[in-house]
Amino acid sequence: MGADFSQPQRQSSVGIMVMFFYTLQQFARALWPMIVIWVFKFEEINKLYLTIGIITVFIGIGFVSYLKYLNFTFFLDAENEEFIITDGVFNKTKTAIQLRKIQQVNINQSFIQKLIGVYELDVDTAGSNKKEGAIKAISHELALELKFRLLENEAIKSEIAIEETSLEETEQKLFEAVHPFIKISFFSLLKVGVTSNYGRTIALLVIFFSTIYENFQNFGDESNVYKEKVGSYIDKNLVLQTILISIAFLFGIVLVINVIRIVFKYYNYKIARQKGSLLLSFGLLNTKSTIIKPEKVQITTVKRNYFQKKLGILELKIKQATGGEKEERKSIIEIPGCSETERDSILKLLFHKIPEKRLTLKPNFRKLVFSVFLSIGLPLLGFLGIGYWFEPLFFEYSYVMPIYAVIIGLIQYFKFINNRLFIHDNFIIKQSGAWDISSDIIEPSKIQAITTSQLYWHKKLNIGSITLHTAGGNITFQLGNYSILKQQANLWLYKIETSDSNWM
């Protein structure tokens, strides 16, 4: 490959265009109130001045972007093993990123970049929430090459030697590396779109339903006489029909929006393998590409609901280590619409074997009782209390109470039934959820700390809770057999403390 990153170099020259658009965007964002005023006063403004003004602004921005382009350079310092970016027109900034600290290198393409035909390269390290280095305009081959170099710094010297001997071989290698082993088809995405996000759909339906009903009630109050005279039979039928049609219509709209959103986000999802890492790329307008190193993965979640099970698809979520100490940022990577074999091959790549389940722990029935008390008992008591002491009108809506109790009761029941902790020598799997059943998979070596907790009246019952803290979030299992949990905690601690296993 001809690319030599040891000398400072600029972005690709069409990058000026990208800079231009981005600067224009910044200006537009900063000045939008003025622009709005101008639009409204379009008639009153001297057209000549306006044209001159616009041209000046454009030339100015063009000049600024040219300067930005001139002053932006990047190179690989092989000696100190650093990637160095210098930028800034007046205030110069020099960013040096140590190669071994690089966590992720993403190649993205926004809409503007797609139009111009360049890519963006982001370098991400643990340690801060910002993207440390971003190259806004770079050709695809160069981006791939740079990514390759940034991530394979240990092998850099041998790599150069090989490159010198045979150019074509390396190219072949690169091609192989980028060759995807999983592609998620358009059809799978459609399936995902149709079967996911029911919660949102139902919430929307409930809101819609209640508004309609309220209006209907009001209507009834005002025209009681009319209603009685004409007879409610036809009226009711018509309303019922309208409501049913509207529900179907609304449901359709939500589904369509869902499908469109998912297709836009995940179109052409490709997963490739490269030296033990996973290379992902997806997106219709903004193409995103990320790399996952298995050792940085903390929690892997497999999620699916009843319909998805019937259709043979599932969703994978991969949580990597969060950046700094007190940062909430979690780099979650989603892979929608995998088949079971695809899931297995991804899990195999991440864990080197397929997670198994050996010991199964169930929560005590008190967990169900307690969550029913919290989610049904307390709200109903509150409802009765308010109705009794403050607002007797509340009781007119008391028909809501049994409906609420049944729906929430069912949800809590399924949550309880699905809540399980599976323990295996190399894996801990926590299963949870009422409709969307998700399994969080972690390896014991990823545990940072363990918290055990027991209420004092649960001592005799021998039940208690455990929380496993990882760098990608916590996993909590409540009201399980406490002596087994304690024994497992001891075993996990023993494993962590006797090995130097790398959690990141």
Added chain:
Amino acid sequence: MKNFTNETIDTSQLPKFEEVTFTNLHPKYIRVVLINLVRIIAIVVLVPILLSMLKPELFSARVWLILGIVIPVFSILLVVFSIIGCKKKGFAFREHDVLFKHGIIATNTIVIPYNRVQHVALHEELISRYFGLAKIEIFTAGGSSSDIEIPGIEKEQAENIKQLLMGKIQKQL
């Protein structure tokens, strides 16, 4: 390879974290907590008194009655729970990990292996310093929920603990 063995682990023979004897916080620490509580209670008592001096019309006999019941009950509960909470806190340093126990209604025990500790901080607050006490904070990569804060340790001991932990971390690296 010669020394490599792979015997089955007898999980019942493993050291048990639940059988560790915990060190309680320094007895003087209760005074620190009480002084802090007195400050809070003083504010709760003084605010209505000051308000009643400025705007007497706001405070009817009924309001005084409610305040007169709520504030003492609240204060007594706060003091009792703080003292119990203080007594329930305990820490232990094992060969390979640090344990911290806390909680009144529920007993929570958090265990951090030394090879997962990111860094250690030592804090001295004003009142604690007067009693010669310090607080140790132990951070992991697992976010704020998995960090340990051990208050009420004698300054010298705290320094020693910090040195110990730093030594352990260095060794791991």
